[in-house]
Structure formats: C-alpha cells, structure tokens
Amino acid sequence: MLLASFLEPRNILFENRVLTKEQLYQILVDRLCSQYKLPICGSKLMELILQRDEEVSPAYSTGIAIPHIRMENFNDTLIAMAFLQNPLDYNGIKVSWVVLIITDKTSSKLYLNIVAALLKLSNDKEAVADLHNTGDGHSVIQYLKKKEVEVKKDVTIADIMVQKPIAVHPENTLRELINLMCVYRVAGMPVVDATGKYIGEVNVLNLLKVGIPDFVMMLDDLSFLASYEPLENLLEKQDLLLVNDIMATDEKTLSPETSIIEAVFLMFTNKKRYLSVVKEGKLVGLVTAMDILTKVIAV
Amino acid sequence: MLLMIIALLVFIVTYLCIITEWVNKMLAALIGGFVIIVLGVVDQTIAFSAIDWNVIFFLIGMMLTISVMRETGMFMYIAIKTAKIAKGSPLKIMALMFMATALISAILGSVTTIMILIPIVLLISEELKITPVPFIITMVVASNMGGAATMIGDPPNILIASATKFTFVDFVLNLTPIILIIVAFSLGLIWLLYRGKMRVSNERRAKIMEYNDKNLITNHKLLWITLSVVGLMLLAFIFQKPLHLENATIAMAAGLILVFVGSRKKVETIILNDIDWITIFFFIGLFMIVEGLVHTGFIDLLAQGVISVTNGEPKTTSMVILWLSGIFSAFVDNIPFVAAMIPMIERIGEVITDPVQIKPLWWALSLGTCLGGNGTLVGASANIVAVGIANRNGYKISFMDYTKIGVLFALESVILSSLYIWIRY
Numbered sequence: 162m163l164l165a166s167f168l169e170p171r172n173i174l175f176e177n178r179v180l181t182k183e184q185l186y187q188i189l190v191d192r193l194c195s196q197y198k199l200p201i202c203g204s205k206l207m208e209l210i211l212q213r214d215e216e217v218s219p220a221y222s223t224g225i226a227i228p229h230i231r232m233e234n235f236n237d238t239l240i241a242m243a244f245l246q247n248p249l250d251y252n253g254i255k256v257s258w259v260v261l262i263i264t265d266k267t268s269s270k271l272y273l274n275i276v277a278a279l280l281k282l283s284n285d286k287e288a289v290a291d292l293h294n295t296g297d298g299h300s301v302i303q304y305l306k307k308k309e310v311e312v313k314k315d316v317t318i319a320d321i322m323v324q325k326p327i328a329v330h331p332e333n334t335l336r337e338l339i340n341l342m343c344v345y346r347v348a349g350m351p352v353v354d355a356t357g358k359y360i361g362e363v364n365v366l367n368l369l370k371v372g373i374p375d376f377v378m379m380l381d382d383l384s385f386l387a388s389y390e391p392l393e394n395l396l397e398k399q400d401l402l403l404v405n406d407i408m409a410t411d412e413k414t415l416s417p418e419t420s421i422i423e424a425v426f427l428m429f430t431n432k433k434r435y436l437s438v439v440k441e442g443k444l445v446g447l448v449t450a451m452d453i454l455t456k457v458i459a460v
Numbered sequence: 461m462l463l464m465i466i467a468l469l470v471f472i473v474t475y476l477c478i479i480t481e482w483v484n485k486m487l488a489a490l491i492g493g494f495v496i497i498v499l500g501v502v503d504q505t506i507a508f509s510a511i512d513w514n515v516i517f518f519l520i521g522m523m524l525t526i527s528v529m530r531e532t533g534m535f536m537y538i539a540i541k542t543a544k545i546a547k548g549s550p551l552k553i554m555a556l557m558f559m560a561t562a563l564i565s566a567i568l569g570s571v572t573t574i575m576i577l578i579p580i581v582l583l584i585s586e587e588l589k590i591t592p593v594p595f596i597i598t599m600v601v602a603s604n605m606g607g608a609a610t611m612i613g614d615p616p617n618i619l620i621a622s623a624t625k626f627t628f629v630d631f632v633l634n635l636t637p638i639i640l641i642i643v644a645f646s647l648g649l650i651w652l653l654y655r656g657k658m659r660v661s662n663e664r665r666a667k668i669m670e671y672n673d674k675n676l677i678t679n680h681k682l683l684w685i686t687l688s689v690v691g692l693m694l695l696a697f698i699f700q701k702p703l704h705l706e707n708a709t710i711a712m713a714a715g716l717i718l719v720f721v722g723s724r725k726k727v728e729t730i731i732l733n734d735i736d737w738i739t740i741f742f743f744i745g746l747f748m749i750v751e752g753l754v755h756t757g758f759i760d761l762l763a764q765g766v767i768s769v770t771n772g773e774p775k776t777t778s779m780v781i782l783w784l785s786g787i788f789s790a791f792v793d794n795i796p797f798v799a800a801m802i803p804m805i806e807r808i809g810e811v812i813t814d815p816v817q818i819k820p821l822w823w824a825l826s827l828g829t830c831l832g833g834n835g836t837l838v839g840a841s842a843n844i845v846a847v848g849i850a851n852r853n854g855y856k857i858s859f860m861d862y863t864k865i866g867v868l869f870a871l872e873s874v875i876l877s878s879l880y881i882w883i884r885y
Contacts, residue, residue: 375852376582376583377579382675385675387672
C-alpha cells in the first residue's frame with residue numbers, strides 16, 4: 162500500500178503563521194471533524210490528544226510529531242498533516258511537520274506501519290525539504306506517489322531500531338568505554354571495526370567483572386565480605402585493558418527484516434534487553450526492549 | 461581368547477582416552493561399554509546386569525543431599541570461621557584448613573570439597589598478599605586423605621562397599637583410625653615444610669578478622685532440617701545391618717527427603733546442575749567394560765597371577781595390592797582401576813576363604829587408591845580440579861610444582877598404611 166493512498170489534499174496544510182501546539186491541533190481537529198462523522202469530536206477530542214501528549218511525547222528527533230488517538234467503533238484511519246514554517250518546540254525537539262492520526266482501537270498494526278513509513282520519510286532530509294517546498298496538498302500526494310513511499314504490511318526491526326547507534330572499537334581502552342557509557346548513559350554497546358563491521362558487544366557487567374577475579378565468582382555466598390579491593394582496582398586497569406579483552410563475541414544479533422515478535426522472543430530467550438541489528442556483517446542499528454515498549458506497545 | 465583380548469583392548473583404549481583426556485571420560489566409558497556388546501564380548505542383558513545400581517543410586521542420593529547441605533551455607537561458614545579462628549596467621553590457617561578440608565571431604569567427597577574451599581583460600585591469600593599455591597597443594601592432599609576415611613568420601617570406597625557389603629561402621633573402624641594418624645603426621649610434615657616461610661602484616665591479618673560470618677547461614681530452619689536428616693542418614697548407615705537397608709536406599713531416602721523439604725521448588729535446577737550426570741554415566745559405562753574383563757576370564761587370570769606371586773599369603777598380598785594401587789593411582793584415574801580390582805579380589809577370596817584374612821586386602825585397595833592419588837598432579841580428580849581453578853586465576857602450578865610436594869605426602873601415607881595393615885591384621 163502507498164502512503165499517498167491514505168491522504169487527501171484538503172487535509173494537508175501549509176502553515177506560515179506562528180502558532181501554539183494547541184492552536185495547530187485545533188485546526189487539524191476542525192478539518193477532520195467537519196468532513197467525517199467521528200464518535201468523539203470537538204473539545205473532547207482536543208482534550209484526549211493533549212492528554213496523550215502528556216503521557217507519551219509524539220515528537221521524534223527527526224523533526225516530526227505524530228499525535229494519535231484510537232477510538233472505539235471507528236472503522237477507519239484518518240490522517241491530517243501540517244507543514245510548519247515556524248517550528249514548534251516539543252520539550253527541546255524542533256518539530257516542523259505534525260501528523261494527526263485517528264484510527265480504530267483495534268487497528269494498531271496499520272497505524273504502526275503508517276508511523277514507520279512517516280518516520281522513515283522524516284529521516285530523509287532531502288525528501289522533507291522537498292515536501293515543505295511543494296506548497297499544496299495535491300503536490301504532496303503526487304510527490305509521495307512518485308517516491309513510492311509504502312506502508313508496509315508488517316513492522317520490522319528496521320522500523321523501530323535506533324539507526325547508527327553509538328559503538329566502540331575493539332582497540333578502545335576501558336577508560337574510553339567508561340566515558341562513552343557515562344556520556345550517553347547506556348549500559349551496553351556494540352563493538353565495530355574501522356569499517357563498521359560488527360564484531361561483538363560490551364556491557365557494563367563485562368566491565369565490572371574486570372574487578373572481580375574468577376575465584377570470587379565460584380563462591381557460594383559473598384555476604385561475609387564487606388569490601389573488596391580488586392573491584393576498586395578496576396580503575397587502575399582502565400588504561401591497560403582494551404574493549405577487545407572484555408567484549409562478548411557470541412551475542413545474538415538481529416537482521417533489519419526481523420519481526421518484532423521474533424525480536425522479543427530473542428530478547429527473552431537470550432535474557433537481553435537490547436540487541437544489535439546487523440546487515441551483511443555491518444552494524445546498522447540497535448533495538449532495545451524499551452524501543453518495543455514505546456514504539457510498538459504504548460502508542 | 462579372542463574375546464578376552466577384545467575386552468582387554470577396549471579397557472586399555474578407554475583408559476588411554478581418559479588419561480590423555482582425548483575424549484570426555486563419560487563418552488569414552490559409554491562407547492567402550494557398548495563396543496563390548498556390539499562386538500559380542502557379552503550380550504546386552506549381561507552387560508546391563510553388571511551395572512551396580514547400588515552404587516549409581518548411592519551417588520545420586522548423595523549428590524541430592526550435598527546440594528541441599530551446600531545451600532544452607534554451612535560449609536562456607538566452617539571455612540570462614542576456620543580462617544578467623546587461625547587469626548589470620550598463614551601457618552595456622554594452613555593447618556586448620558588442612559583439617560577442615562579432610563573433615564568436609566570425608567562427608568562430601570574430595571572434588572566437591574575442593575570446589576567449595578579453593579575459591580575461599582584464594583580470596584584469603586589475596587587478602588593476606590601471600591601465594592595460595594602451598595595452601596592449594598596441601599588442601600588437595602587433605603581432601604584425598606579425608607575422602608579415604610569414610611565409606612561415602614571417595615568413589616573407590618563406595619565401589620568397595622557395594623561389592624563387599626562392608627558397612628559404614630566397618631569403614632569407620634578400619635579406615636578412620638589410620639587416616640587420623642596420617643593427618644596428624646601430615647600436619648607435622650606441613651610444619652617442617654612451611655614454618656617461618658610465610659610472613660603477613662598485622663594490617664592484612666585484620667582484614668580476615670573483619671569477615672562477617674553471621675550472614676552466611678540465613679535459613680536456620682533449613683539448616684536444622686538438613687542437619688537432622690543428615691544425622692538420621694548417618695544413624696541409618698550405622699544400623700544398616702539390623703535395618704536391612706542398602707547404601708543406595710539410605711542415600712536416596714535422605715536426598716529425596718531433603719530435596720522435598722528444602723528445595724521442592726528448585727527440583728529441576730538440582731536435577732540438571734547438582735547431579736553430576738557425567739560421573740553417573742561414566743560409572744555405568746565402566747561397569748559394562750569391566751564386565752567384559754570378568755566374563756571373558758581375564759580377571760581370573762590376573763587373580764591367579766597375583767596369587768602365584770604371593771603364594772596366597774594374605775599379608776604379602778595386601779602389601780602388593782597396597783603399593784601396586786598406590787603407584788598406579790598416582791598416575792591414572794583410580795576409579796576404573798578399582799572397578800577392575802574388585803572382581804580380582806573377589807576371585808582371590810575364593811582361594812583365601814577366611815573372611816578375616818581377606819578383609820585387609822580390601823582396606824589395602826582402598827588406602828592405596830585413595831592415598832596414592834596424592835602422588836602426582838594427575839593422580840586424582842580433586843588435584844586436577846584445584847589446579848584448574850588456580851590456573852584460571854593466574855597461579856600456574858606445574859606438574860613438578862605439585863608433584864614434589866604431593867609425592868612426600870603420598871609416600872608418608874602409604875608407608876603409614878603399610879605399617880597399619882601389617883600390624884593390625
């Protein structure tokens with residue numbers, strides 16, 4: 162299915178006024194409510210949208226915001242969008258493209274696929290600039306048709322993964338690794354070589370394990386030990402040891418085509434909360450259990 | 461004759477595989493066991509009936525019991541308490557750990573004891589900033605000695621008990637006294653070898669004294685249940701004859717009760733992780749291979765050979781068995797050796813018919829195989845396991861490093877055993 166098939170020219174707006182988020186939502190809601198018979202409409206619908214915004218931010222780092230409402234007994238999917246000349250500020254994210262989606266409570270898959278298509282498109286800086294320059298709804302639809310922007314039938318890992326994730330090289334020292342982990346506040350990251358080839362993964366437990374010798378791991382119980390020097394000695398080793406010395410090279414990875422259910426399955430069976438996404442040997446992304454929760458479940 | 465040669469070849473090839481670690485010992489024993497059947501040395505019915513289920517279920521029962529005992533934290537408590545009682549003095553720690561290792565090993569067997577205690581001694585030596593190598597070597601020696609003291613301590617004794625119907629009390633009366641003597645002499649040897657060699661600052665000693673042993677036993681209810689059941693198990697072993705209970709029944713009863721009462725919810729983990737299936741199937745394969753030797757008459761030949769050398773004189777035969785098994789066990793895994801020696805001594809028993817005279821042969825076999833294992837690095841499983849742990853933690857113990865100490869203790873204990881058997885029987 163083409164994304165263009167879901168759109169109507171009159172529901173695509175170009176806005177050059179300075180508006181608040183609420184004002185813009187009001188305009189989009191009015192558009193839809195005037196044309197379709199919705200089970201919930203007007204100020205009640207506005208309230209729902211704003212409440213949802215509070216719960217989960219609809220904004221993505223690519224500069225698109227996708228507020229969305231699911232209604233009971235509404236067997237349709239409506240899309241209204243606005244291209245803004247004056248970006249809105251969503252908690253620090255500058256948004257110049259707002260897409261309002263209204264769907265039925267049961268059709269979450271289609272909704273997710275539309276979001277995935279929009280996100281992919283918003284990643285393409287050139288395409289977004291082109292869309293802003295079209296100036297009217299008809300041209301937007303024509304452009305999307307020509308570009309063959311598709312709404313896939315199934316969401317895959319490629320749609321929800323973080324692209325170009327932070328990664329380390331095997332020859333980085335542990336000090337450099339610790340810095341990266343602290344700066345980006347991540348508990349683990351993929352390891353790649355200079356060409357971007359995926360080699361393995363390293364996590365905070367691999368790192369802490371450096372300070373604990375093998376024999377301590379063999380003890381049944383450690384409650385008798387209040388302090389242990391070697392753990393503190395990790396600091397002494399951080400310039401001597403490399404990521405190569407502590408990384409795991411046998412971790413499960415995903416391909417971009419992996420389905421969401423398989424990713425969850427693999428996270429569960431491998432007891433991991435994140436997995437690297439690898440295509441033809443190269444690292445292309447990283448997906449976390451939280452990505453699945455926030456981008457698939459809690460939408 | 462051809463079948464006998466095949467049976468012997470299978471036994472030797474299996475043995476070589478085990479010694480060289482070319483194949484996993486369980487795999488080697490099972491392959492050997494079924495090769496015997498496939499080549500028609502014995503048929504399946506005979507091979508299977510040779511499996512000593514009394515030994516197999518005894519081992520499983522003890523593994524279940526030990527798994528729950530370990531969970532109570534009592535062994536960690538004993539080890540940490542020992543270090544504190546020694547007040548951080550290295551020689552005292554070594555002597556007390558030697559005794560603790562022997563004691564625990566008499567109940568748990570040498571390998572389990574080593575796996576619990578070696579990590580603790582590595583930790584203590586690191587805190588004291590002294591090398592753990594002398595501690596590891598002497599504790600390995602102690603574990604093999606302790607295991608020899610009781611019926612349940614070491615696999616050769618379990619095999620002998622099942623074959624001879626000697627009871628727990630027989631082992632305590634006949635083996636424990638000589639082991640106590642050997643341990644006492646060994647402590648003297650430790651004093652000679654290591655006195656004044658290890659210096660530790662007071663600051664380092666203080667660290668050991670700060671160990672908090674209060675938290676090691678958290679589940680007091682489980683501890684008391686476990687101690688009661690283990691106490692009942694020992695009582696059952698003592699009154700085995702009037703109760704008409706075999707070893708396997710007693711051990712399985714204790715193991716099943718403990719798992720049921722103490723770790724019901726973790727049964728699957730216990731069955732998977734705490735029962736050493738490698739050992740169990742190793743024994744099963746071994747029984748089948750040895751049956752090949754028995755069935756084809758090889759063991760008879762061997763027994764006749766021994767009798768012709770010793771003229772069937774019990775004392776001389778005991779000495780031959782003691783030293784032969786001592787030397788042999790110093791270099792190879794002693795379990796297949798004992799498994800083959802048992803039917804041989806049974807055959808000798810058909811010549812030396814007086815039960816009083818045949819008894820010392822069994823004790824000689826037990827003492828020789830268990831204590832000879834101390835002789836070299838590869839003499840017993842506990843040695844290999846302990847050195848493996850040490851190597852993984854950066855303390856390389858070479859064959860000679862171990863052997864030059866181990867052989868002293870092996871010689872000391874086999875000489876004392878010779879005197880003991882010579883004088884007592």
